[in-house]
Amino acid sequence: MSPLQLCLVFSSVLFAVGLAGALARSNSILVLLGIELMLNAANLNFIAFWRYGPSPSSAIGVIFVIFAIAVTAAETAVGLALVISIYRHQQNIRLQEASHLKG
Amino acid sequence: MNLSAAHLWLIPALPLLAAAVGSVTPRRGRRLAAGAAIAAMLGALLLSILALRAALADPSAHLTSNFSWFDLGNGAVRLGWLLDPLNAFMCVMVSLVGLLIFIFSVGYMEGDEDFTRFFCFLSLFAAAMLCVVVANSLLLLFIGWELVGLASYLLIGFWFHKPAAAAAAKKAFITTRIGDIGFLLGLVWLYDTTGSLLLYDGGNGVLETHVLGDLASQMLAGGIAASTAIGLLIFCGAAGKSGQFPLHVWLPDAMEGPTPVSALIHAATMVAAGVFLIARIFPLVSADLELASAPLHALTVVAGIGAITALLGAAIAAAQYDLKRILAFSTVSQLGYMMLALGVGSWVAAIFHLLTHAFFKALLFLAAGSAIHAAHHEQDIRQLGGLRGPMRTTYATFAVGMMALAGVPFVFSGFWSKEAILHAASQWSVSQLPLYAGLAGVVLTAFYMTRLLCEVFWGAPRSPAPAHAHESPAVMTLPLVALAVGAIALGFLGTPAWPWLQSRLTGKDVPAHSLLEGGSLMALSVVLVATGLGAGWALYGRRPRVSAADPDPLAAAAPRTFAFLGARMKLDELYAATLGRLNSFGAALADILDRWVWGGAVSLLALLGEFTGFVNRGVDEGGLNAGFDSVSERIRGAGRAYSRAQTGEAHGYLRTLAIAFVVLALLVLLGGGR
Numbered sequence: 128m129s130p131l132q133l134c135l136v137f138s139s140v141l142f143a144v145g146l147a148g149a150l151a152r153s154n155s156i157l158v159l160l161g162i163e164l165m166l167n168a169a170n171l172n173f174i175a176f177w178r179y180g181p182s183p184s185s186a187i188g189v190i191f192v193i194f195a196i197a198v199t200a201a202e203t204a205v206g207l208a209l210v211i212s213i214y215r216h217q218q219n220i221r222l223q224e225a226s227h228l229k230g
Numbered sequence: 231m232n233l234s235a236a237h238l239w240l241i242p243a244l245p246l247l248a249a250a251v252g253s254v255t256p257r258r259g260r261r262l263a264a265g266a267a268i269a270a271m272l273g274a275l276l277l278s279i280l281a282l283r284a285a286l287a288d289p290s291a292h293l294t295s296n297f298s299w300f301d302l303g304n305g306a307v308r309l310g311w312l313l314d315p316l317n318a319f320m321c322v323m324v325s326l327v328g329l330l331i332f333i334f335s336v337g338y339m340e341g342d343e344d345f346t347r348f349f350c351f352l353s354l355f356a357a358a359m360l361c362v363v364v365a366n367s368l369l370l371l372f373i374g375w376e377l378v379g380l381a382s383y384l385l386i387g388f389w390f391h392k393p394a395a396a397a398a399a400k401k402a403f404i405t406t407r408i409g410d411i412g413f414l415l416g417l418v419w420l421y422d423t424t425g426s427l428l429l430y431d432g433g434n435g436v437l438e439t440h441v442l443g444d445l446a447s448q449m450l451a452g453g454i455a456a457s458t459a460i461g462l463l464i465f466c467g468a469a470g471k472s473g474q475f476p477l478h479v480w481l482p483d484a485m486e487g488p489t490p491v492s493a494l495i496h497a498a499t500m501v502a503a504g505v506f507l508i509a510r511i512f513p514l515v516s517a518d519l520e521l522a523s524a525p526l527h528a529l530t531v532v533a534g535i536g537a538i539t540a541l542l543g544a545a546i547a548a549a550q551y552d553l554k555r556i557l558a559f560s561t562v563s564q565l566g567y568m569m570l571a572l573g574v575g576s577w578v579a580a581i582f583h584l585l586t587h588a589f590f591k592a593l594l595f596l597a598a599g600s601a602i603h604a605a606h607h608e609q610d611i612r613q614l615g616g617l618r619g620p621m622r623t624t625y626a627t628f629a630v631g632m633m634a635l636a637g638v639p640f641v642f643s644g645f646w647s648k649e650a651i652l653h654a655a656s657q658w659s660v661s662q663l664p665l666y667a668g669l670a671g672v673v674l675t676a677f678y679m680t681r682l683l684c685e686v687f688w689g690a691p692r693s694p695a696p697a698h699a700h701e702s703p704a705v706m707t708l709p710l711v712a713l714a715v716g717a718i719a720l721g722f723l724g725t726p727a728w729p730w731l732q733s734r735l736t737g738k739d740v741p742a743h744s745l746l747e748g749g750s751l752m753a754l755s756v757v758l759v760a761t762g763l764g765a766g767w768a769l770y771g772r773r774p775r776v777s778a779a780d781p782d783p784l785a786a787a788a789p790r791t792f793a794f795l796g797a798r799m800k801l802d803e804l805y806a807a808t809l810g811r812l813n814s815f816g817a818a819l820a821d822i823l824d825r826w827v828w829g830g831a832v833s834l835l836a837l838l839g840e841f842t843g844f845v846n847r848g849v850d851e852g853g854l855n856a857g858f859d860s861v862s863e864r865i866r867g868a869g870r871a872y873s874r875a876q877t878g879e880a881h882g883y884l885r886t887l888a889i890a891f892v893v894l895a896l897l898v899l900l901g902g903g904r
Contacts, residue, residue, distance in 0.1 A: 146888055150881065158880070226878035 134175035142168035155210045155220040159203065166199050233280040236295035238311040238364045241277045241321055242374070244270040245328075245357035252350030263346035264336050267353045271329040274360060278321035285318035290737025292430040294366050310428055312366030315734050316581065320363045320506055323585050326716075327498040327592045328356045330709035334596050335490040337706035338603055342488075348388060352494065355381035359499035363506065368417050368427040368436070371510075375413070375467070375503060379406050382500050386487040398483035405480040409470020416463030423448070423456060429510070437513045446517040454526055461515035461528035465508060465535075472504025472565045475539040479802055481562055485554040489599030492554060496561040497592035505568040505584050508532065509577040516575065530660060533573020537667035540566030544674035548681065549784065549795035553598050553609045556682050560635060561591060563671060567651050570664050576654030578732050582724045583647035585731075589720055590634035590644055593713035597628035600706050601686060604699035611682065615775065616691040620699050625687050627710040632683050634717040636676040636763065639756045643721030648672065649752060650724065650732075656751055672755055676762025681770045689774025 128136075145164030152158050170192045177188025213225050248270035252263040285293070296310030332352060339348050358381050361374030380403075387399025420436060421427050423445060428435045435441065448456035468474070473481035481501070485492055495501060508515060515528045543563030550556045564587050571580035601617055601624055602609055618625045634644035652672075655665040691697035701707065724731040733740040769783045785792040794800065 149884055150888060153881075158884075222880050225880070228878065 129179075131175055131179040134171065134179075138168040138171040138175070141165075141171065153221050153223055155213065155222050155225070156207075158222055159206045159210070162206075163199065163203065166195070170195055233277065233284045233313075234295065235293040235311045235313040235366075237277075238281060238295070238313055238317075241274050241281070241325070241364055242357045242360035244273045244277070245353040245360065249350050249353035249357060252346055252353055255346045255350075257343065257346055260345045263349040264332075267349040268329065268332050268336075270353060271325055271332050271356060274356070275322070275325040275329055278318065278325045281313055282315075282318035282322050285313050285315045286734055288737075289315045289734050294428075294430050294432075294435075296366060296428060296431060305425065307369065308367065308426070308428055308431075309370040310366035310431070311364050312429060313364075315737065316506075316509060317363055319581065319585060319731075319735065320502075321360060323588050324356065324359050324363060324498045324502070327588050327713070328352075328359075328494065330712055331490050331493050331498070331592060331596065332356075334493075334599070334706050334709040335488075337703050338490055338599055339488060344388070348385075348488070351381055351384045351388065352490070355385060355494060355499055359503060362503050366429050366435075368420070368429065368511075371507070372413065372417060375471070375507075376410070378471070378500055378503055379403060379410070382406075382484070382495055385491040385495075386484045388487050388491065392486065395486035398480075398486040402480040402484050405477055406470040409466045409468070409477050412463045412466025413468075413470075416460045416467070419456075419463065420445075420460050423460075437511065442513055442517040445514070446520055455518045457514055457517040458526060458528045461511070461518070462531060464511060465515065465528065465532055468504035468507045469535060469569075470504070471507075472501045472569065473539075473562050474504070474535050474565065474569055475542055475562075476801070478539060478543065478562045479798075479805065482555050482558040482798065485552070485558050489554065489595060489602060492558070493592045493595035493599065496558065496595060497588040501561060501565055502584055502588060505565065505572065505580055508569070508572045509581050509584075512572070512577045515572075519575075527660075529573045529575060531573075533570055533658070533660075533664050536566045536569030536571070536573050537664040538566070539563065540570055540671045541667045541674075542566070544671045544678065546795050546798050548674055548678040549782075549792050551610055551612055551782075551796070553602065553611050553614070553682070553686060554595070556611070556678060557591070557594055557598060560594075560675065560678065563675065564591070564635070567648065567668060567671065570668060571651040571654055574655050574658040574664060576650070578735050579647070579650035579654045581735060582650055582731055586634070586643035586647040586717070586720045589713055590631045590642075590717040593627060593631035593710060593717050594635065596706070596713065597624050597631060597710055598686075600624045600702040600710065601628070601699070603702055603706070605695040606698075608693065608695040611685040612775065612780075613693040614686045614691070614696045615689045616687070617696055617699055618687040621687075621701050623701060623707040623710065627707075627714040628687065629683060630714040630717055632679045634721075636679045637672060637755065637759050638676075638763070639752075639759065641718060641721075643717055643719070645759075646721040646725050649726075649755065652751060652755055653726075669755065669758055672758045673762040673765075676759045677766045680763050680766025684766065684770035684774060688771060690776070692775065692777055 142165050145161045145166075145168060148161030148164065149158050150161075152161065173188050173192050173195070177183060177191075180188075210220055214220050217224055245267070248266040251266040255263045255266075291314065293313040294310050296308050298306040299309045300307055332349070335348065335352065339345055342348065355378065358374050358377030362371050362378060363374075365371040365374060383399045383403040386402050387396050389395045390399070417427060424436050424441050426434055426436060426441075429437045431438070433440070436445075442457065445457035445460065446455045450456060450459060470477045481496075484495055487495070515532065518527050519529065540563050543559045543561075543566055547556050547559035547563060550559060564583070568580040568583050568587070571577070571583060601614070601621060604621060604624075605614060605617070608614060630642070634642040637645045637648045639645050648668075652665065652668050655668055656662070658664065691699075722728070729740040782792065785796075797803070
């Protein structure tokens with residue numbers, strides 16, 4: 128297998144692990160972790176396609192990923208704030224129970 | 231201060247303001263209502279005196295102040311105020327007599343619970359009349375004229391809980407309205423012909439020379455000039471308001487109102503309006519005199535009607551038993567004299583008589599009111615009697631008024647004004663009949679006034695009411711005294727020896743005559759007055775009636791004539807039998823038309839509407855509603871189905887996403903990348 132294919136297989140596995148975690152867990156924090164894994168799998172794809180793509184000299188892929196990581200960090204901050212708010216509200220962070228927007 | 235025509239509107243505006251104040255004053259605000267009315271009249275009087283002074287500075291001028299009321303098509307409807315000696319004298323008379331009547335009313339209406347309403351109406355009445363007087367536009371004059379009619383309706387029917395008063399108010403209103411239709415037609419015709427209703431407008435007014443020339447030269451069928459026809463139409467209105475035969479029937483019935491109202495109607499305001507109107511438009515009604523060949527002159531009709539009214543009123547007055555009704559018919563008769571004077575061409579004599587009559591008739595009515603008030607509203611002269619003793623002032627002032635009306639020579643104003651009228655009638659070139667009618671009226675007037683005085687004040691009280699009479703309070707007697715002074719003094723303003731009033735009214739110097747000139751006519755009328763007074767004294771004064779049941783000496787002598795006159799020549803019955811029946815017939819016809827023809831058509835239309843409504847409802851409920859209902863039901867069902875997917879659980883959404891992703895991925899892979 129070529130390095131690109133190896134990278135893609137790896138990121139697919141990573142994505143599948145993230146998806147499984149996000150779907151199977153009921154702890155909100157772990158669901159967020161799963162989502163992070165899926166995002167990073169996507170980021171890995173960016174890097175791989177850039178590195179083994181037609182013009183690896185310009186830093187387009189890296190810049191793209193750095194942006195994505197920054198956005199993800201912000202998103203995670205919001206997600207954690209929501210988790211705290213849910214905890215305050217229902218004294219646990221089970222995602223199944225957080226099914227109502229209205230108090 | 232110099233009053234110009236532009237300020238004249240203040241004169242009617244003041245009483246109008248007082249009427250407005252009176253209309254919002256609560257019942258207990260008696261002093262406010264009466265005070266406002268009297269103050270307003272006082273103000274109007276002062277303004278009128280200023281106006282008179284301004285007018286007399288140049289008696290031949292017609293000072294005007296015209297303004298545009300609203301624009302209509304290419305032209306504008308214009309109104310205006312007019313100041314000349316005729317207006318100014320009328321203003322002073324109306325406001326002075328009105329003021330005295332207002333003051334008297336304070337005493338007379340003291341016990342009435344609608345005191346404030348009374349003063350509100352009185353002020354409105356005076357305001358309307360003053361508006362008539364100062365108007366320089368026939369339209370404005372007509373507006374005031376109708377307001378006079380309205381106010382008289384309100385006041386005659388003031389005690390509207392009495393059926394007789396309500397009926398009298400309606401009668402007055404409707405009868406004068408008949409005349410007013412003629413007036414209005416005349417105005418419309420005049421406006422159509424001349425394009426203006428202003429009296430004086432710098433050469434374009436309807437009373438000015440070239441317009442009059444146009445009017446007099448327009449011939450209608452039969453050689454009658456347009457000005458004759460218009461003048462006669464306007465005269466209809468004047469005849470209605472001034473109680474001329476055959477429209478005089480409302481005037482005696484108007485006695486149902488409170489006595490100050492009668493005084494106001496008979497002296498200062500309402501009936502004077504008609505005479506004033508003809509005097510005002512005298513150039514118009516006399517314009518056709520230039521045409522010697524015309525078959526009919528407007529003034530001939532006026533003189534004829536006036537002569538008939540003068541004689542008829544006096545004859546009926548001699549056979550009445552109601553104190554106020556006798557005075558009412560005497561007013562009818564005196565108004566006939568004024569119209570007669572207008573008809574024979576001497577509007578100055580008519581206005582002179584109007585002014586003097588205003589004073590002595592107001593005096594007579596107020597003195598009668600004082601007597602009636604004292605005698606607990608007993609008005610039948612057979613029941614009265616003996617009021618001379620307890621009511622000194624009333625008696626003395628009534629006697630002054632009576633002698634002025636009867637035309638007792640030399641001292642009293644009525645003599646001089648009546649003399650002026652008779653003199654004018656004797657100069658008339660068309661016929662001497664009005665003079666004879668007038669002379670006959672003089673005898674009758676002296677006779678019935680003597681009868682009235684003797685019956686009411688002399689002899690002994692013939693019923694309990696006059697027996698307990700006592701003199702009225704000063705607020706009532708003082709106006710009487712003031713009017714009595716006027717009833718005497720006013721005559722000296724217009725004697726042939728010193729014709730001050732005449733020369734001021736016409737604006738030309740009227741030469742003074744010696745009293746001996748035309749002395750034969752004067753001597754004749756003195757003899758006639760003496761005859762009347764003597765006959766009255768012989769029949770009623772020498773041996774006063776002892777009991778109320780005694781027959782009247784005249785009734786004993788000529789029972790049928792007396793009964794005929796007492797029933798007012800059966801004119802009311804005649805009208806009821808002819809015009810009344812015609813009217814009821816027309817009403818019945820209109821009723822049938824309304825009920826069956828128009829009513830049927832309307833019902834048919836309504837049925838049609840009902841039917842279409844019914845059909846509409848079926849279509850709506852059966853067709854349209856069902857369609858819309860099923861569509862909305864489906865939309866709701868779809869909404870229910872979709873809302874089931876919205877559980878709110880994040881895992882569910884995520885799972886759906888994942889499955890969709892896998893499906894998409896499989897599709898892409900199996901589809902070979904397409």
